[in-house]
Amino acid sequence: xxxxxxxxxxxxxxxxxxxxxxxxxxxxxxxxxxxxxxxxxxxxxxxxxxxxxxxxxxxxxxxxxxxxxxxxxxxxxxxxxxxxxxxxxxxxxxxxxxxxxxxxxxxxxxxxxxxxxxxxxxxxxxxxxxxxxxxxxxxxxxxxxxxxxxxxxxxxxxxxxx
Numbered sequence: 001x002x003x004x005x006x007x008x009x010x011x012x013x014x015x016x017x018x019x020x021x022x023x024x025x026x027x028x029x030x031x032x033x034x035x036x037x038x039x040x041x042x043x044x045x046x047x048x049x050x051x052x053x054x055x056x057x058x059x060x061x062x063x064x065x066x067x068x069x070x071x072x073x074x075x076x077x078x079x080x081x082x083x084x085x086x087x088x089x090x091x092x093x094x095x096x097x098x099x100x101x102x103x104x105x106x107x108x109x110x111x112x113x114x115x116x117x118x119x120x121x122x123x124x125x126x127x128x129x130x131x132x133x134x135x136x137x138x139x140x141x142x143x144x145x146x147x148x149x150x151x152x153x154x155x156x157x158x159x160x161x162x
Contacts, residue, residue: 001137002061003099004028004074005117005126009045009052012082012093017055018161020081020094025059027077028096032063032070038129040161046125051091055161058099058129067101071113074098099126105140116140124153 006024008017015023018040025037037059045051063070074096075083081094100116108114120126121142127150130137135147142149 001134002032002063002070002101003130003134003137004059004061005095005097005099005130006057006059007054007095007097007125008081008093009054009091010093015081017052021055021057024077024081024094024096025057027080028059028061028074031065031073032061035060035062036133038132041125041129041158042161043125043128043158045091046123047089054125056125056129056158058126058133060133067098067104067106067113067115070101071098097126099130100137100140103140121149122153124150124155124158127153128155128158 006021008020012020021040025034038057041056043054043056045054065073078094078096083092083094097117099120104115106113106115120139127146131146131150136145138145139149
């Protein structure tokens, strides 16, 4: 299963975060088939809740691209929406994270890709939308389903938008 997380907290070119997430999904369709997409959710910024809130979603996709090529394509979509990598975990116009690529495991050697995404299990803003489209997917690092991981996290501040 190929899973991606989508988030936005800053406007760009007259688009708000909801519009950015929706248009990013359309851009992803140029190189991947979207199998399922969650609703949109709003969550406080992390780690600094005084930053603008995020709009988050998750998608399951299919593609013939390799994991590295898929990540490069996702980064190109981010760049197309004005993404600037300045402050780690800071506000951004668009954030596309490759969460899982089937059973592939990458350890980030030489500054590369890490799969599955190492922090899925601790991020409710990723798990809430992911639970909508893949509740029984087993996160390989914990061995737990998305549903089980989510049961152990606080979700009160995450609200359904659409």
